[in-house]
Amino acid sequence: MMIRPEEPEQKKSFLDRLPKLGRVSQLMLIIGIFLILVIPLGMVYLQQPARQIQLKGALSNLERILEAPTTEKENLERELSKAEAELEAARAAFLSPDQSPEIIDRLLELAESNDIDVTQTQVSVVEEEDTDEGASQYPVLTFKIYLEGQVPKFQNFLLALDAALLTAEVKEVTFTIAEEEGEEDTASITIDVSCYEGGE
DSSP: OOOOOOOOOOOOOOHHHOSSSSSSHHHHHHHHHHHHHHHHHHHHHHHHHHHHHHHHHHHHHHHHHHOOOOOOHHHHHHHHHHHHHHHHHHHHHHHHHGHHHHHHHHHHHHHTTTOEEEEEEEEEEEEOOTTTTOOOSSEEEEEEEEEEEHHHHHHHHHHHHHHHHEEEEEEEEEEEEEOTTTTOEEEEEEEEEOOOOOOO
16 A cells, blocks of 8 residues: 655635635625724724814913913012012111111211211201192101211212112202311211101
């Protein structure tokens, strides 16, 4: 008995591997599988443009909200904070009437820095000034100081006064030039300092 070598098994086609159905049934099965896979994918694909438009619209709305100017309330709160800061700065510039010793100390330091001797000081409190609009809320301290030195140094003193006392105003200045050699020039200067008097 002759043994024949085994013939290689031929690969079966996809249609042959399907359950034993008729050719028409197999074709319908393949079409059904194809439709089951393709239709959902096609629907997802078709929905993408609409979904992208929706997402772009949402993103655009968010960007408009973020870029929109601040609300009226926020603007008012910012303006109020700014006004309060300016008020505090103004109050800091104004001294109170009971700080006259401190003001005199500043004037003495200013005179000393300009090599001037202060021979006499006088202080008086002026009641609130009457104006066309009514009484001012700022009482005024009037300082009269007498100086000995040289006229150019008196002028330097006056120029530096604004930085030393922000609310000071020079009302009257009198210089007297020394006639004798070795004598000092003299000056009398009247300065009004506006003060702040009010509760916090």
